[in-house]
Amino acid sequence: MFTSLCNQVFSCSIQDYHVKDDVHQPAANPYDKNSIEHLLYLKNWIDTVQWHLEDIIRDPAIDPVKALEIKRWIDRSNQERTDVVEYIDSYFLEKYKTVQPLPNASINTESPAWAIDRLSILALKIYHMQEEANRADADATHRxxxxxxxxxLLVQRQDLGAAIEELLADIAAGRKYMKVYRQMKMYNDPSLNPVLYGARK
Incomplete structure (x- = not known):
């Protein structure tokens, strides 16, 4: 199943990151650049780095200049995350391009890649909640x-995986069709964010 592949790649990415556990380390994507696995690994790597940036920025003693630097890093990361999700949707658009939707075919509330985005975040939640459940320095109540x-979370991953598999099967059979709206993030665009284009006046 495709979601089993996703979970396998996400686990690989998370494990690789935690070897050094450093937000500055470059990704060492082990998959061929033309493969869907490469995109899945990259997607989760971005999520994993951002997860830890979100932890760092919540340090009450953080230097304000450092906090602003990380906030801008997170903004860039959000844009990269969106871009990769769209690349994954492009993979599905290509895969199912010859499928003729049935006359009563319907559109899903989200594209396959945005559902996979949630699966990636779930993988991170599971990894870190497992860490907390096994924490030696925490008391039994916490664990x-x-x-x-x-x-x-494990049940949630199972349910989400089943829903994604059903969506992909429906698209393949023509019962549902894909319609991808490219994200139009305005805050990063100098021509759309009034603070940015106002600064040029």
């Missing part, structure tokens, strides 16, 4: 609470 949350 038990985290284990209960982990159990819910």
């Amino acid at each position: 038990d609470a985290c284990q209960r949350k982990l159990d819910v």
